[in-house]
Amino acid sequence: MPASLANQTVLITGASSGIGAACARQTAAIGARLILAARRLEPLQMLATELQQQHGTDVLTIGLDVRQPEAVREAIATLPEAWGAIDILINNAGLSRGLDKQYEAPLDDWGTMIDTNVKGLLYVTRAVVPGMVARGRGHVVNVGSIAGRQTYPGGSVYCATKAAVRALSEGLKLDLLGTAVRVTNIDPGLVETEFSLVRFGGDSDRAQGVYQGMTPLSGDDVADAIVFAITRPAHVNISDLLLLPTDQSSVFHVHRRAE
Ligand code: NDP
Ligand code: 8X3
Numbered sequence: 001m002p003a004s005l006a007n008q009t010v011l012i013t014g015a016s017s018g019i020g021a022a023c024a025r026q027t028a029a030i031g032a033r034l035i036l037a038a039r040r041l042e043p044l045q046m047l048a049t050e051l052q053q054q055h056g057t058d059v060l061t062i063g064l065d066v067r068q069p070e071a072v073r074e075a076i077a078t079l080p081e082a083w084g085a086i087d088i089l090i091n092n093a094g095l096s097r098g099l100d101k102q103y104e105a106p107l108d109d110w111g112t113m114i115d116t117n118v119k120g121l122l123y124v125t126r127a128v129v130p131g132m133v134a135r136g137r138g139h140v141v142n143v144g145s146i147a148g149r150q151t152y153p154g155g156s157v158y159c160a161t162k163a164a165v166r167a168l169s170e171g172l173k174l175d176l177l178g179t180a181v182r183v184t185n186i187d188p189g190l191v192e193t194e195f196s197l198v199r200f201g202g203d204s205d206r207a208q209g210v211y212q213g214m215t216p217l218s219g220d221d222v223a224d225a226i227v228f229a230i231t232r233p234a235h236v237n238i239s240d241l242l243l244l245p246t247d248q249s250s251v252f253h254v255h256r257r258a259e
Helices: 018-029 041-055 069-077 107-135 156-175 195-199 204-209 219-230
Strands: 009-013 033-038 059-063 088-091 138-143 181-188 240-243
Touching (some): 009 018, 018 033, 018 088, 018 219, 041 059, 088 107, 107 138, 107 156, 138 156, 138 219, 181 219, 195 204, 219 240
Parallel strands (some): 009 033, 009 088, 033 059, 088 138, 138 181
């Protein structure tokens, strides 16, 4: 039977770009109703229009900074009635800032990464999961990274935030034992999105260099794996996924062809 998310309400954080936008497109294509959240409303609204035109998708867009606990709580608590029962949460909003040594990096960069990748993910989880437990159904997908499994030079704090995401996924699954709510942690390797552009403060040459001579994953490749996880039968929990480009074997091993 083809996978379907008909009548399922999916909340995607960080849906304005990259992996989050790809998740929106793929889940819309199989019938989901979507709550799309990010700080930038304009790309969210453009995506909403595209999905409404292509698939007739019901879409709600929310301008939300996941670093603001009260804004997150309020956004979820005040969802219109038709949108309150979130079936699937894709905790995808995240970023990296810089590639500086731990003893030299700007403190602001640390704050931004920890507040977004760890605390922001927690705030959204805390706001959404009680409803899932009460309704007796739900699925949380946390987007980690290979960087949560291996640390690379200059990546200490980003890697630490993604190691935290991994621990939070494990902890949530433990805490939800005995409920019907599922938890999936997905750790992608190199994915070509706006990620490196954001990491390097808009330096597009440096960002492109990250993927030079190799074939990275696309946002769609990651969305594809997420769709697999969220369309398994209710008794099946895909707990942990490591998704790498064929050209990557670890954070230190990337095969690059001469160009
Ligand atoms: P993008 O930069 O393309 O997308 C990041 C998304 O996160 C954007 O939609 C951005 O929206 C949103 N975001 C960032 N900060 C906040 C915030 N404070 N509040 C709400 N939304 C926020 O990168 P990716 O698609 O690659 O990143 C998605 C996730 O995948 C991240 O968690 C990243 O760490 C992870 N990842 C990425 C990999 C890669 O190689 N690209 C590999 C492994 C994991 P806006 O700016 O509009 O708020
Ligand atoms: C993003 C992948 O290796 O650039 O999480 O940190 S990496």
